[in-house]
Amino acid sequence: MDDLLADIRACHICADLPLGPRPIIRAQTSAKILIIGQAPGTKVHETGVPWNDPSGDRLRDWMGLAPDQFYDDSTIAIMPMGLCYPGKVEKGGDKPPRPECAPAWHQKVLDELVNIKLTLLVGSYAQAYYLGKRRHKTMTDTIRHWQDYRGDNLFVLPHPSWRVTNLIQKNPWLSTEVFPQLQQDVRALI
Numbered sequence: 001m002d003d004l005l006a007d008i009r010a011c012h013i014c015a016d017l018p019l020g021p022r023p024i025i026r027a028q029t030s031a032k033i034l035i036i037g038q039a040p041g042t043k044v045h046e047t048g049v050p051w052n053d054p055s056g057d058r059l060r061d062w063m064g065l066a067p068d069q070f071y072d073d074s075t076i077a078i079m080p081m082g083l084c085y086p087g088k089v090e091k092g093g094d095k096p097p098r099p100e101c102a103p104a105w106h107q108k109v110l111d112e113l114v115n116i117k118l119t120l121l122v123g124s125y126a127q128a129y130y131l132g133k134r135r136h137k138t139m140t141d142t143i144r145h146w147q148d149y150r151g152d153n154l155f156v157l158p159h160p161s162w163r164v165t166n167l168i169q170k171n172p173w174l175s176t177e178v179f180p181q182l183q184q185d186v187r188a189l190i
Helices: 002-009 042-047 054-063 101-112 124-134 139-144 146-152 162-170 173-189
Strands: 033-036 076-078 118-122 154-157
Touching: 002 101, 054 162, 054 173, 118 124, 118 173, 124 139, 124 146, 124 154, 139 146, 139 154, 139 173, 146 154, 154 173, 162 173
Parallel strands: 033 076, 033 118, 118 154
Antiparallel strands: none
16 A cells, blocks of 8 residues: 555646646555545645645534544545645636546555445545446435445535535535434444
């Protein structure tokens, strides 16, 4: 795994990115939980620490974890769909993850992560890639049917950015069903 991580961190597939390539990934073969998110933001690109922003605070809250638990890569692996910050769109927000990244690296990492018992698919990009035709028409509908994926040890979640606040308010079942079950599943593995 160490050699693979070194290869990933030296990757320049996306050399044309506005801030340059800086692949962000954390993984050890002992990890039991895998978090697959979207792509690093500017703060994560700057610090090299995944989920080191308000979205990460919210995700840790949903999981019921303190930062030291969350960043214990012997237990939790973190691999975004796009390993590098993709840049901004003209009207605000980040661009989608680069499409060449996941096919280049994900399966190689998954082959090494032999102890994973739970994979969190955070946001629509991870869900589209890993669920394919099994996902529902919208991300909200996919998450509403979260139990459909539990047999595959998958947990589907919205992206925890500030934009999800309205989604949570309109769908109280997230706070009463989904997040409590996520916390229970995470506690069972840590």
